[in-house]
Amino acid sequence: MSAIGNPSAVLSTRGPVLVVGTGLLGTSLALALTAAGVPVQLSDTSPTSLALARDMGAGQVRDEHSPEPALIVVATPPDVAAGVVLRELDAHPDAVVTDVASVKARIAAEVRRHGGWDARRYVGSHPMAGRERSGAGAADSDLFAGRPWVVIADGATPEAELAVRNLAVDVGATPVRMTAAEHDAAVAAVSHVPQLVSSLLAARLETTPENALGLAGQGLRDTTRIAASDPRLWSAIVVGNAGPVADMLRQLRGDLDRLIDGIAPAAVSPDDPAYTAAGDAATIAPGAVGAITDLMTRGNAGQARIPGKHGGAPRRYAQVQVLVPDSAGSLGRLFSDVGEAGVNIEDFAMEHSPGQSAGLAMLSVMPAAAQGLEEALDARGWRVVVS
Template identity: 50%
Template sequence: MTVPGRVLVVGAGLVGTSVGLGLRPGGTDVLLADASPTVAAVAADLGAGRLPAGGVHLGSGSGTDDGTDLDGPPGPVREGDEPDLVVVAAPPDVTAGLVVRALRRYPRAVVTDVASTKEGVVRRVLAAAGEDAARYVGGHPMAGRERSGPMAARGDLFVGRPWVLTPVPGTSPEAVDLVRTTAGRLGAVVVELDPASHDEAVALVSHLPQVAASLVAARLVGAPGQAVGLAGQGLRDVTRIAASDPVLWAQILAGNAVPLARQLRLLREDLDRALAALEAVAAAGAPGLPGASDPAASGGPAGSPTGAPVGALARLVAEGNAGRATVPGKHGDAPAVWATVPVLVPDRPGALASLIGTIGEVGVNIEDLRIEHSPGRLTGVTEVAVLPAERDRLVRELRERGWSVPD
């Protein structure tokens, strides 16, 4: 297992700085470069690495806007600054160019990147780098935050997260091994995929939900306050990732245009079916319930919405059930179904602490925890998710200790 002794991080944003913060405690020498000298200095100040000495190899005078001097001729590099691994953690639109230049500049280094789409970057590198491309391993750590920049970085950003590597037939196994080891030292779970499969996968599980969240959130602009005042946890969950950075995400979405457009067209077909069903219901009798034309209807079977339009809506929701069931739970295995224990918790310092302290005493592991967000009230329900086999014991123990656990 090869471990890189020196790593050059090109791009000291959230991901690059987090790589530095995560590798340095293990003794890796981390060099930092960024198009913005200020950003690089902030990352260094945070402890993510050191700035290259004297600008010999990584000065900012190259005339490019990436703050690196990767365009210089390859040749003898100063002892002590030759990296074993270059991690290009720059914006997606400049990634391929930087990878190619890093391969040329450091003829013995392995080069990887962190761009969130891979087929385009890999193709461009293969086309431009010739046999140097054997030292390039495409990568994508599936970790991120709503915030960006070095100040948001964390050395544990990648802990437990998938880190996809996309080697191709010509990639050197030693290069793959080095990147795999590095990702592993950052706590990531390495997954290998071919570049096209990676891009299809992230279009589905990352880019599609981002667009959907943005589409729903965009509808809230200008909505009456009384409307959003009724929002519950559902709307909050669906729109959470709509807070993401617009310029970065425009690049990410554009960089995966073909697979993402394919997913969005399929989604639009389902949307059009739902819309047609709603319009058919509306046409059959405002405000939409079959039987609405008979206001004093008995409420019996004759009034039930059993027509084809309502069936189409039920099918959509049922398909959503099936899709949702495929989403892995906390430990990465198939649908995790926890048992849920609701507990009434006053909203004051120490109350939740006391609850969870009690659960710890009882010896039950908390798999997940959801605090109900309650407008205007200072008491809420906390739902504690535990292994189903532990549910009954936890309920009993909590009640014995005076907690309010509804049936």
């Protein structure tokens, strides 16, 4: 049972736990453990980051008088993680050591190569949790709740693996056992390449005219949200997982080339003599519609495979759209009215363009509840948008 939101839960993790690296993941983990009553020690090469994590209540700064840790979590960037793991294995001969870097094969190989017998106390791991903001200031004790936590136990003792699995469960995550190679291929597909694609798209906006950006809607915001991530951290991540990332980018390039080849002949300017009327079949190149339809259809199929709420099977929800005035308390009142109607919101999105006096709230609910919710909100004075 997770300790998150349940102070009476019995934890399997025994401290002290030493967290090395007080960025987003390290501080979030330390906050979760400290809140559950596990003694946490903090270490970081940055005095400022270390002091901030301490002042946030994440734990005590480790010094020469601190007791020996039972578990050490290395939460440093991936390009230095292996060296830190080896250092901690050597400094604390009775402790289990894990790291939470987002690449695993290179780190695991270096630890096995140089760690000797001590490497059996090392378990690579990776909580699939994060956000576009970095640093201790963005930390959240609930960051891991309901998220997968990959455990790479190649060559580790069963006791070491169990300690890391218990850690994941105690902070609300779900342990998932994988090999290092399986993990790196998986995160290339679901994390690393999506980050690069978002950044590629956002980079095109540098030279986009201001009047065009003023037309941006939620679609652009959704697809570029993670482009605000830390470039230095992501450089280390992508370089550390270069092989799987490059393989997927080549496949993506192939899809782009096929799409470009399909639609390029149709890219005729209205001033060109070859241009006739919009929608005239003469202006549509052979294969253009097929190329677009094929890509969109494959995209539909891929999107439908993404697991649904709480990692379950994908589900189709009905969407109830409501206009929400741009005023204090309006969104809270909407949520309250939905709750009073006895409907659970499965997902939520908000579209609000600059200068508008109202935003469009999109409430995803179970299909059977949609009509009743629309009627209940309409009765309470909300403007329900029927598509």
